[in-house]
Every structure is written in C-alpha cells, then in structure tokens.
Amino acid sequence: MLLNLFRLISLMPLGVLHAVGRTAGRLVFALPGRYRDRLIAHACQAGYSDPAFARRSAAEAGAMILELPHVWFRSQESLARVVSDEEEIVHQALSEKRGILFLSPHLGCFELLARYATLYQPMTVMFRPPRQAFFMPLLQAARNTTGVKAVPANLKGVRAFLKALRNNETVGMLPDQVPQLGEGVWAPFFGREAWTMTLPGKLARATNPIVIVAACERLAKGKGWRIHYLRAPDVLPEGPREQAMLFNRMMQTIIARFPEQYLWSYHRYKRPLDVPLPPGESHE
Numbered sequence: 001m002l003l004n005l006f007r008l009i010s011l012m013p014l015g016v017l018h019a020v021g022r023t024a025g026r027l028v029f030a031l032p033g034r035y036r037d038r039l040i041a042h043a044c045q046a047g048y049s050d051p052a053f054a055r056r057s058a059a060e061a062g063a064m065i066l067e068l069p070h071v072w073f074r075s076q077e078s079l080a081r082v083v084s085d086e087e088e089i090v091h092q093a094l095s096e097k098r099g100i101l102f103l104s105p106h107l108g109c110f111e112l113l114a115r116y117a118t119l120y121q122p123m124t125v126m127f128r129p130p131r132q133a134f135f136m137p138l139l140q141a142a143r144n145t146t147g148v149k150a151v152p153a154n155l156k157g158v159r160a161f162l163k164a165l166r167n168n169e170t171v172g173m174l175p176d177q178v179p180q181l182g183e184g185v186w187a188p189f190f191g192r193e194a195w196t197m198t199l200p201g202k203l204a205r206a207t208n209p210i211v212i213v214a215a216c217e218r219l220a221k222g223k224g225w226r227i228h229y230l231r232a233p234d235v236l237p238e239g240p241r242e243q244a245m246l247f248n249r250m251m252q253t254i255i256a257r258f259p260e261q262y263l264w265s266y267h268r269y270k271r272p273l274d275v276p277l278p279p280g281e282s283h284e
Helices: 002-009 014-030 034-045 051-073 075-079 087-095 110-117 133-143 155-166 199-207 240-255
Strands: 100-103 123-127 148-152 170-173 184-189 192-197 210-218 225-231
Touching: 002 051, 014 034, 014 051, 034 051, 051 075, 051 110, 051 210, 075 110, 087 100, 087 210, 087 225, 100 199, 100 240, 110 123, 110 170, 110 210, 110 225, 123 155, 148 155, 155 170, 155 199, 170 199, 184 240, 192 240, 199 240, 210 240, 225 240
Parallel strands: 100 170, 100 210, 123 148, 123 170
Antiparallel strands: 184 192, 210 225
C-alpha cells in the first residue's frame, strides 16, 4: 500500500512536489517541539542564527521528503534534470583506475547521488534498515535499482565495501551518521565535538581509493539538481581523529555552498550509549 502511494505521488510534477513539501516543512517548523529546537540550535552552532534561515531550512527538509517518490520511481527523468560544473573531478578519478569512495552528508537530495554515479559505473551503497519494518519493502524497491547495490550498515556491508573498492569499483555512504561505541571518535563539526564515524578512514587506509565528498543541490522552481564534488587529498592523515577531522572539514565546506539544504534537525551531536564524554567536558 505504501509502495503504491509513493508511486502515485511520483506522478506529480517535480515543481509541485517541491512547493507542497516546502509548505509542509514550514508548517511543521511552526509547531513548538524537539524538531524545531534542534534545527535552530544546530543551525546557530554553525553560524546561521537568522530565524529566516531556520524557516528556509525546514522548508527544504519538506521538499527533500516530497521529491523522494520522483527520484525513486522516475529516475531517468530525474537524472535528465541533473547538472554539474565539476564533472572533471569524477572523470579524473575514473581515469586513475582506483576505487572511488563517495561521502555524502545529509545535504540536498542525497538519494539521487547514487543513481547519478551509476551513469559511470555500478555503485554499492550502505544504509541503515528503518526502525519501522513496514518501510523496508518500499526502501528495497527504491534503492536496489539498476546499477545500485544496497548493503546494510554492519559487518556484512563493510565486507562488501572492501571487496568493491579492491576491485576498483565505486561505493557511497553518509559519513555524518552517528556511529556506535567502538566505531567513532570525537571530532569537531561546526565548532562542536561530534561523535564521528571512523569507517571512511579505515576503508581509505585499507584500499587506497579516491575519496570524494559529493552533494546534490536542489534547484529552485523544480528545475532539478546540481551536483557538487570535493576531492580529498590522496595522502590522508594516519590517526582516526585526524581523518575524521579532515572529512568533517570537507563536509563543512560543501555544506556552506547551500547551507539551507542541510538537515540541521538531524541529531548530529548525539552521544551514543557508553561513549565517553567529548574532550573538555565533564559530568559536573
């Protein structure tokens, strides 16, 4: 039933979906609650303290949700609306015949990036299963498309990533998700310590891929999307914290290009169970 509903929604014009989503996003933001408070607090932490910015960000979050059916079930039409001024970064990476590790923060239309990357070669992506089991059939139908292989964010998924990178293939993940105990380090993110995953650095050290931070900007008036790329240095820092700091800085750089489209409401500064306090903080 949910799958059919999303297919039906996908028939609406992209501009209409964005407009409805932005209206819904503003309405949700107008309600007092944890979502609103977290969005404002995280945006202010990054230096975006204007109340109008927070409202625009909430509107873009709504647009992100409503565009998903179009991206998932009208992929070819969506891809035809993608532009980029930085494709040479990917072309150069492909010419080097190494694996490519794409890192995409919760910014813009990150669901479209994997589909776009398959225009060059097949891609393996990592995802966390939804908490609500009834979403699983929808996500399986949406994410396991031609050229995209979705693997779970566990040991099985890590092994699939290692195999793909060693075969000089392409993989992609969301590096700003909060990892569990033993899978992260504290590293600054917009001036505040955030528990940051170490997996990107471990994959890079083990397989020597080209690391590219990528983001898909939502264009105005339903015109489509613009993809941005930022290549990491070939020689990465050796320490896990230093690697995490590098990737966080790169994410900050690309977020700053269109900051309203970052999911500031995401619980980025969460401290998972049993994880020690950040440096400089105490229980007192």
